[in-house]
Amino acid sequence: MIRFENVSKRYRGTNKPALSEVEFDVQRGEFVFLVGASGSGKSSCLRLILREDTPSEGRVVVLGRDLRSLTTRKVPYFRRHIGSVFQDFRLLPGKTVFQNVAFTLQVIGSSRAFIQQSVPEALALVGLEGKEKRLPHELSGGEQQRVAIARAIVNRPQILLADEPTGNLDPATSIDIMQLLARINAGGTTVVMATHEAGFVDQMQRRVIELSGGVIMRDERHGGYGDTSGLPTLAPETVKGAAATAALTAVLELQKQIASNGSSADAEQSWADAAPTPPAPEPDTVLPAVPVVAPAPVDETFVPAPAEVEPAEPQAPAASRAEPDTGTRSTPIVSPEIDLASIDGLGVADRLGLGKRDDEEVGPTA
Secondary structure: OEEEEEEEEOOOOOOOOOEEEEEEEEOOOOEEEEEOOOOOOHHHHHHHHOOOOOOOEEEEEEOOEEHHHOOHHHHHHHHOOEEEEOOOOOOOOOOOHHHHHHHHHHHOOOOHHHHHHHHHHHHHHOOOOOOOOOOHHHOOHHHHHHHHHHHHHOOOOOEEEEEOOOOOOOHHHHHHHHHHHHHHHHOOOEEEEEOOOHHHHHHHOOEEEEEEOOEEEEEEOOOOOOOOOOOOOOOOOOOOOHHHHHHHHHHHHHHHHHHHHOHHHHHHHHHHHHOOOOOOOOOOOOOOOOOOOOOOOOOOOOOOOOOOOOOOOOOOOOHHHOOOOOOOOOOOOOOOOOOHHHHOOOOHHHHOOOOOOOHHHOOOOO
């Protein structure tokens, strides 16, 4: 797409060349930053690509054409494939936004139908819909730069050259312009940008060509504004397998902590598990009391709801609710069952045992 072959450039009245034996290639679809101090040769490279200057030595090939052999009459046709964006916008002050963008197409003789279709598309791409009738002085600096970018891409060029496009803009507007250039590059347009904006160069991580005194100091495919290759590494290098060892150690420590925290809970759970669990009572069934094997806390406030069952013989109290031992034991007296129906016909004397008795039943008297 763009190739510099041992290019040198000298201007009249200067002893030091602007470019000295510069060589680099730019492929189709690349985004390339030209960085360096003022006077390092960035703008000279852009002028050579645009055929505003010719090299003193070497050869510049753009779009397959050797620019040394390109005649002056053919230069305008060659520039139709290249769009240019400058730091100072270079808009026509007496023309509207639409007319500034359409001016490029009118110069190359595009049809009216093509202009009416292409200009709104370019303005929509740069986010200026609805401002076609505004004059340049009615726009902000960022909007004027957007008009300049729309004018540069309205003819759908293969290469876009940008010479400090964010130099006169505030940081927030500069971010918008850089995002716009990135979208244009994503569409397939090769972008070559000269800049001093170190932050954008570091964040985008595109190809960086650094110039100093007209000489290429470095050419990195994914570089930053400054050269950090010679700086010492302060952080120690990671030992092979250190990450896996650290992860295993963390897992073992976690297991120890869980085991220590859960030991007391496991002991209490073992006592609870050792106690037999009575089966769930079925309807109309009363289960005998089950002696408690191991002591367990009893909630005295909890009173189970009584089941609706037939009357039954009283049960012996559970061992857990027995009265305290006082040292003496007595045999419980079991009262015989009394048939209430058999004594309904008896009188009071008979009920008290004072009725008539047989002599045989009377024992000896003193």
